[in-house]
Amino acid sequence: xxxxxxxxxxxxxxxxxxxxxxxxxxxxxxxxxxxxxxxxxxxxxxxxxxxxxxxxxxxxxxxxxxxxxxxxxxxxxxxxxxxxxxxxxxxxxxxxxxxxxxxxxxxxxxxxxxxxxxxxxxxxxxxxxxxxxxxxxxxxxxxxxxxxxxxxxxxxxxxxxxxxxxxxxxxxxxxxxxxxxxxxxxxxxxxxxxxxxxxxxxxxxxxxxxxxxxxxxxxxxxxxxxxxxxxxxxxxxxxxxxxxxxxxxxxxxxxxxxxxxxxxxxxxxxxxxxxxxxxxxxxxxxxxxxxxxxxxxxxxxxxxxxxxxxxxxxxxxxxxxxxxxxxxxxxxxxxxxxxxxxxxxxxxxxxxxxxxxxxxxxxxxxxxxxxxxxxxxxxxxxxxxxxxxxx
Amino acid sequence: xxxxxxxxxxxxxxxxxxxxxxxxxxxxxxxxxxxxxxxxxxxxxxxxxxxxxxxxxxxxxxxxxxxxxxxxxxxxxxxxxxxxxxxxxxxxxxxxxxxxxxxxxxxxxxxxxxxxxxxxxxxxxxxxxxxxxxxxxxxxxxxxxxxxxxxxxxxxxxxxxxxxxxxxxxxxxxxxxxxxxxxxxxxxxxxxxxxxxxxxxxxxxxxxxxxxxxxxxxxxxxxxxxxxxxxxxxxxxx
Numbered sequence: 001x002x003x004x005x006x007x008x009x010x011x012x013x014x015x016x017x018x019x020x021x022x023x024x025x026x027x028x029x030x031x032x033x034x035x036x037x038x039x040x041x042x043x044x045x046x047x048x049x050x051x052x053x054x055x056x057x058x059x060x061x062x063x064x065x066x067x068x069x070x071x072x073x074x075x076x077x078x079x080x081x082x083x084x085x086x087x088x089x090x091x092x093x094x095x096x097x098x099x100x101x102x103x104x105x106x107x108x109x110x111x112x113x114x115x116x117x118x119x120x121x122x123x124x125x126x127x128x129x130x131x132x133x134x135x136x137x138x139x140x141x142x143x144x145x146x147x148x149x150x151x152x153x154x155x156x157x158x159x160x161x162x163x164x165x166x167x168x169x170x171x172x173x174x175x176x177x178x179x180x181x182x183x184x185x186x187x188x189x190x191x192x193x194x195x196x197x198x199x200x201x202x203x204x205x206x207x208x209x210x211x212x213x214x215x216x217x218x219x220x221x222x223x224x225x226x227x228x229x230x231x232x233x234x235x236x237x238x239x240x241x242x243x244x245x246x247x248x249x250x251x252x253x254x255x256x257x258x259x260x261x262x263x264x265x266x267x268x269x270x271x272x273x274x275x276x277x278x279x280x281x282x283x284x285x286x287x288x289x290x291x292x293x294x295x296x297x298x299x300x301x302x303x304x305x306x307x308x309x310x311x312x313x314x315x316x317x318x319x320x321x322x323x324x325x326x327x328x329x330x331x332x333x334x335x336x337x338x339x340x341x342x343x344x345x346x347x348x349x350x351x352x353x354x355x356x357x358x359x360x361x362x363x364x365x366x367x368x369x370x371x372x373x374x375x376x377x378x379x380x381x382x383x384x385x386x387x388x389x390x391x
Numbered sequence: 392x393x394x395x396x397x398x399x400x401x402x403x404x405x406x407x408x409x410x411x412x413x414x415x416x417x418x419x420x421x422x423x424x425x426x427x428x429x430x431x432x433x434x435x436x437x438x439x440x441x442x443x444x445x446x447x448x449x450x451x452x453x454x455x456x457x458x459x460x461x462x463x464x465x466x467x468x469x470x471x472x473x474x475x476x477x478x479x480x481x482x483x484x485x486x487x488x489x490x491x492x493x494x495x496x497x498x499x500x501x502x503x504x505x506x507x508x509x510x511x512x513x514x515x516x517x518x519x520x521x522x523x524x525x526x527x528x529x530x531x532x533x534x535x536x537x538x539x540x541x542x543x544x545x546x547x548x549x550x551x552x553x554x555x556x557x558x559x560x561x562x563x564x565x566x567x568x569x570x571x572x573x574x575x576x577x578x579x580x581x582x583x584x585x586x587x588x589x590x591x592x593x594x595x596x597x598x599x600x601x602x603x604x605x606x607x608x609x610x611x612x613x614x615x616x617x618x619x620x621x622x623x624x625x626x627x628x629x
Contacts, residue, residue: 018528025521032509297505300466301519302494302567304487386466
């Protein structure tokens with residue numbers, strides 16, 4: 001510094017800022033330019049905030065709902081239910097054996113006896129749906145339900161509430177008394193068997209020896225499809241001996257529906273982002289037309305067109321980055337808040353897909369801002385300086 | 392005509408005795424397509440910028456002064472004739488090359504000062520070199536000190552008076568050590584005393600070997616000029 005050169009203040013902080021602004025001249029000019037019209041820059045950014053917020057919120061909620069629904073319905077999709085065909089009431093041992101062969105290696109076969117009866121508990125009496133199986137755990141796959149059942153009963157939560165029964169209580173069905181071993185949380189399961197009013201007993205408690213239906217819990221949706229086909233082929237070759245119900249196709253329809261719904265929601269949210277892009281376009285157009293003379297001076301004193309363009313694009317990108325980050329943050333916060341305040345499990349929100357949604361929305365917001373600013377910046381930078389200087 | 396004879400004689404004489412002038416207009420004509428036909432803004436103008444000399448181009452509004460300055464500053468192209476920079480024509484230069492020429496060889500001072508409102512005096516002076524690797528802070532401070540603003544380095548334009556702003560603009564025009572300083576109504580927005588101070592600065596700059604051209608209709612500028620030419624309806628009169 002020359003000795004006659006005044007006394008500029010040079011604290012550590014100011015030299016750091018100076019060094020940064022020397023290193024990134026376009027960025028430092030852009031930041032200063034944005035600070036000139038704070039309200040206008042703020043409003044342009046608000047558009048991006050709202051757009052990204054909408055995309056993030058709707059996108060994340062859609063994904064979370066899909067995840068939550070599929071985790072509840074997932075078991076349903078893997079179930080194959082075999083009931084007696086035309087005229088029959090029971091499945092005999094040979095038929096069950098054939099089903100076991102068809103399901104070998106692909107799933108668990110659970111023969112069921114069923115019926116209805118009046119159930120009496122400590123506080124009252126109600127109608128219960130009786131099921132006879134030794135393997136309630138495979139059937140309901142909810143926490144607390146034992147894998148095997150040799151004595152006692154497992155009852156549904158709705159029925160338990162009506163009877164005033166808890167684990168350890170005794171319920172009475174047709175003069176027989178059973179200790180309640182577990183209560184099925186019907187919210188956590190989804191099954192063609194109505195779990196709320198179910199009473200699961202060991203099959204030996206039923207008078208009839210034959211089973212009324214067989215539920216095959218397949219290992220995957222593909223296995224379920226293969227087992228359903230195998231059972232049909234083996235048992236229904238000549239006559240319709242059994243009827244086979246597989247919900248795999250229903251589940252894939254549900255998945256498709258969710259994909260469609262999510263796409264629709266994201267499209268609506270996307271429109272709000274595009275509107276934000278138009279607002280950025282407008283703001284940048286105003287900004288460069290106000291600064292026309294100034295840009296002319298920049299060009300006259302030897303700043304290149306691409307350097308002017310870069311400065312303006314950094315400005316518009318900063319609007320996108322700032323607005324996008326804020327929008328993504330707000331959106332994520334709101335979705336997590338919704339998950340914490342409702343029955344939507346937080347685990348369904350915190351899936352990798354939602355990370356992609358947040359980052360994607362941020363990227364889209366930045367892109368929209370950049371595209372919105374592109375034409376105004378280009379027009380300003382490429383205008384002959386003689387024209388710009390004329391103001 | 393004697394003008395023609397002079398035009399033919401000048402190049403030979405110059406080459407023999409004087410260094411190549413930084414800028415020269417050779418038979419420059421500029422026409423615009425206007426509403427009522429073609430408007431001739433400059434008509435066959437011969438003009439040479441000499442180092443160390445202040446030239447005032449006087450003339451009423453609309454006489455073509457600004458057009459002439461734009462030609463000299465490589466901001467505009469003549470319809471016919473040629474503009475020479477250090478003896479070579481600029482017609483073949485690309486937009487980017489012209490920008491480089493302006494950045495390295497030409498300084499501009501405008502009537503409206505045209506300082507960037509968010510930048511301090513030092514940053515405004517450094518503006519032309521902002522995108523270059525070199526750190527011009529020391530030179531900027533030095534220049535501001537020279538124009539008497541050594542105590543206003545960190546001030547933004549709105550904290551400066553009109554005269555101070557124009558002096559910042561002059562310092563800015565010198566940051567690149569130009570061969571030519573082009574001033575468009577440098578005193579247009581200044582009172583007489585401040586105008587004199589600014590013109591004093593400009594005269595000092597010329598003494599340092601810079602060719603200064605000022606277009607103006609302020610008679611005061613003529614007092615500080617080594618040479619005054621008049622431009623009337625696009626025709627230059629010595």
